Amino acid sequence: MAEMDTSSKGGGKHDSGTKSKKLSTRVDMTPMVDLGFLLITFFMLTTTMSKPKTMDLIMPKDTEKQEEQNKVKESTALTILLGKKNQVYYYEGLAQDPNASSNPDFFKATSFANTGGIRDVIIKKRDEVARLRNFKGEPEDVVVIIKADDGATYQNFVDLLDEMAINRIQRYATVDISDQDKQWIKSTEASNGIQ
């Protein structure tokens, strides 16, 4: 390794007789590399590489006027409810028909699982509704109504909005939960043993 000549004797021009030694140009770089890697480690650990992403959420205007409000057909609607303990409930339509909603199979529970969960329900309903025709003869669009109960978490809400993006559902809305829905959730929770 290179060494610096620090003695005061050498190097002086006025030293008669002795020729100054040619110093090697090699410098010991070990400490410099040590320091370099220390700093690299520090910056690597403190850097956050993945920037957070955002999801657009566009809320509708509140309107009192009847003609400005969107009407949803019973046949194209799918209502999804978020309960506590990451539970998802759903029923087809808007539950405006008391005969249909008195059916014990009307209100169903599912989960956020990738297969056999709410995604499959959405896909099935979307494809069913796409076969229907409106009065102009065009395929109908499914309208998903999202209602979150007080026990739901933000994650459930975002997951469900994400399902809309995953399945490319263009029309969905978040709606306040009704007392009837709450009651259905409660009785389903009781029968499924969810505390």
Next chain:
Amino acid sequence: MPKVKMPRKSTLIDMTAMCDVAFLLLTFFMLATKFKPDEPVAVVTPSSINTQLLPDSDVILLTVDKDGRVFFSMDGQPKRKQLIEDLNTNFKLGLGPAEIRNFTIGSSVGSDFKNLKQVLNLSADQRKNSKVETGIPMDSTNNELAIWIEYARSAQGNNNKLKYCIKADNETPYPVIKRILDTFKEKKIQKLNLVTNLESKPAGSAAAIFEAEHQ
């Protein structure tokens, strides 16, 4: 067998190349790093398939922790300074220059106006441990969040590019989120952004097929 004399090799290695690489990496990480001010709350955001980036500027960010405490934050030190000065004069918060400076260079705050002076007097470490910051109140009778949003909007100069972001924890109860959304609705702000992490699109889903078709 004749004895082969191995030449004694020097153990010295030329470290110039290694040193070059080390400093190249060092320069890269130094330039790529952006130090953010210490946040008073830790939030784990949910993940979604959205790939839209959260912008660095023109952002009003509401952070909601898992207990439902709401924190307010905004970019741009001059704008933050103006915001806190406006609030100080209009709501008689009694902040001194030190507290105004603390807010300007700091990150998010989550306290009601009454305790704001006390919160801004604490250091970042003390704030994490103190129980003073109980979140910005947003009851219908005392909706300070609406005031924050309104003043922040005017401090940002009614900028069109301004984005309203909500960064909430996975465990945040939905009623808190609903309350925030309603507050924005009352302020006639319809376009919001939810901060999420990236996750991959599930294979075979409509979004994945759509993406494949449009590439």
